[in-house]
Amino acid sequence: MSTPALTRPSGLSRLAQELLPVLYQHRLLTAEQLTRLLRPTAATSRYVRKQLLQLQTHDLAHATCRRHSRAGELLWYITPLGADAVEAGRELPTRPYQMTSQAAASAVQEHTLAVNDTALAFVAHARRLGDGCGPLSWDMEVAHRVRDGNTRSGDEAWLTPDAVLHYTHTTPGGERMLLDFFVEVDRATMPVARLAAKLHAYARYATYIPQPAPGARHSTTASALVQEAWRERYRAFPRLLLVLTGAPPHTLATRALDLRALAAADPRLQRAAAQLRAGVTSLDLLTCHGPFADIVTPLLGPDTPTTVLLPAPAVSA
Numbered sequence: 001m002s003t004p005a006l007t008r009p010s011g012l013s014r015l016a017q018e019l020l021p022v023l024y025q026h027r028l029l030t031a032e033q034l035t036r037l038l039r040p041t042a043a044t045s046r047y048v049r050k051q052l053l054q055l056q057t058h059d060l061a062h063a064t065c066r067r068h069s070r071a072g073e074l075l076w077y078i079t080p081l082g083a084d085a086v087e088a089g090r091e092l093p094t095r096p097y098q099m100t101s102q103a104a105a106s107a108v109q110e111h112t113l114a115v116n117d118t119a120l121a122f123v124a125h126a127r128r129l130g131d132g133c134g135p136l137s138w139d140m141e142v143a144h145r146v147r148d149g150n151t152r153s154g155d156e157a158w159l160t161p162d163a164v165l166h167y168t169h170t171t172p173g174g175e176r177m178l179l180d181f182f183v184e185v186d187r188a189t190m191p192v193a194r195l196a197a198k199l200h201a202y203a204r205y206a207t208y209i210p211q212p213a214p215g216a217r218h219s220t221t222a223s224a225l226v227q228e229a230w231r232e233r234y235r236a237f238p239r240l241l242l243v244l245t246g247a248p249p250h251t252l253a254t255r256a257l258d259l260r261a262l263a264a265a266d267p268r269l270q271r272a273a274a275q276l277r278a279g280v281t282s283l284d285l286l287t288c289h290g291p292f293a294d295i296v297t298p299l300l301g302p303d304t305p306t307t308v309l310l311p312a313p314a315v316s317a
Contacts, residue, residue, distance in 0.1 A: 012058070015039070016051040022135050023061055023078040024086040026119075027099045028112045030066075030075055036120055037135050040127065052076055060085060064104040075113070077104045092136070110246075114185045115140065115162045118243045118283060122167060125290035132168030138183070139164050145229065146205045159205045164238065169292070169309075180238035181308070185283075187246030192255055195242065196262035199299065202240050203272035205230060237275050239310050241296070245283035256280045256297055263299045273300045277310035 018038055023029065029037075031052060035045040042048070055061035060082035063074040077099040078086070087094055119138040126133035142164045147157040163183040170176055182202065186195055208229050230237055242259070244252040259280060263269050269276070279296035289295050291308040298310060 012054065013051055015048065016054050018135070019048070019051060019055060020060060020078065020082055021086050021089075021092055023076060024083055024095065024098075025092060025136055025139065026116050027140055028075050028077050028104055028109065029116055030073060030113065033113070033116055033120060034076070037123060040124070055082065062101065062104075064101065067105075067107070067109055075104060075109060093139075097141070111162075111185065111187060112140075114187055114243075114245055114283065115183065117245075118183055118185055118286065119163060119165055121283070121287045122165060122291060124287075125292070126167065128290070129170070129292070131170055133166070137166050144205055144233075145210075146201065146208050159201050167291075177309075178235060179309075180234050180236070182238045182240045184240070184242045186242060186244050186255070188244065188251060188255065189246065192258045192262065195255075195259055196266065199240075199259075199263055199278060200266055200268055202278065203266070203268045203276055206237055206272045206275040237277075239308065240276065240278040240299075241308060242278070242280040242299070243283050243286060244280060249282065249284070252282050260297070260299055260303060269300060274312065276300065277312055279306070279308070279310045281308075 015038065019034060022034065022037065031045040031049045034052070035042050035048045039048060052061060052063070056063065058081075059079055061076055062079050063076050066073040066075050080098070083095070083098050086092060122133045123135070123137070125131075140163050141160050144159040144161075145157060146159045161182040162185050165181040165183055167179045167181065168176060169179055184195075184198060206228070209226055210229050228237075244255055247255075263278075278299040280299055281296045285293075285295040294305040294307060296306050296308055296310060297303055298306060
């Protein structure tokens with residue numbers, strides 16, 4: 001997937017132009033991440049850093065220091081002027097939220113970088129396999145409504161994955177599979193019960209059918225067309241991938257076991273098992289072995305490791 005060529009101030013290199021939409025869409029990245037994404041054969045990140053400084057000179061991108069980094073590593077994000085330049089090109093959906101200098105310097109750093117590292121693992125292995133997954137193949141925090149009407153807590157009305165990732169896989173038989181993934185990244189900082197509650201929300205979205213507003217008129221024909229909300233966005237319900245990082249392997253393995261146990265005790269998850277293909281893996285496994293190795297443990301049904309394709313669990317009669 002190529003990066004859109006957008007209208008820029010004079011003097012910007014091709015790479016500088018490629019960097020802007022990536023920064024716009026993915027919020028916060030290191031120069032090393034950007035190099036892996038846009039110049040994967042480069043031996044160093046030196047040229048990418050030079051282009052980032054050029055963007056900074058034009059006030060199109062800024063940088064902040066990575067928290068707790070002894071080397072003073074810089075994290076890059078787009079400025080309002082840079083966002084305006086990207087949006088003027090009209091080749092990317094307008095993002096309702098952009099990174100600010102305050103947010104870029106906050107504790108959100110490590111989680112955002114981990115989400116982008118997860119997507120980068122897909123991109124790297126797609127290159128190796130000849131699959132389709134490129135610099136703009138994932139969107140950060142896409143909101144999905146899961147409740148009608150008013151609610152006391154706005155969070156209850158929306159499901160917001162850390163990322164929605166799109167991937168085109170070629171099977172050994174030559175079949176092209178268009179895959180969508182809901183990606184949730186856990187850095188071992190969240191209680192497992194809260195992760196289980198997120199699973200519950202995905203099960204809710206899998207079966208959520210929007211209801212007409214009170215008093216709204218609807219015909220028999222319209223009633224017959226009522227369907228789950230996700231069908232307006234996706235060809236099939238996206239596979240859900242929970243990616244664990246931020247702790248030793250044995251700690252992550254224990255979290256995965258606990259998560260499976262909580263999922264098994266959730267009646268809504270069990271009822272949604274036919275629609276919800278959900279699995280857990282680690283960022284290290286995904287990076288080292290790729291998405292089509294047996295690195296994913298299903299969260300519903302047998303715990304036999306499988307790939308990110310996550311075959312649908314058997315539903316008992």
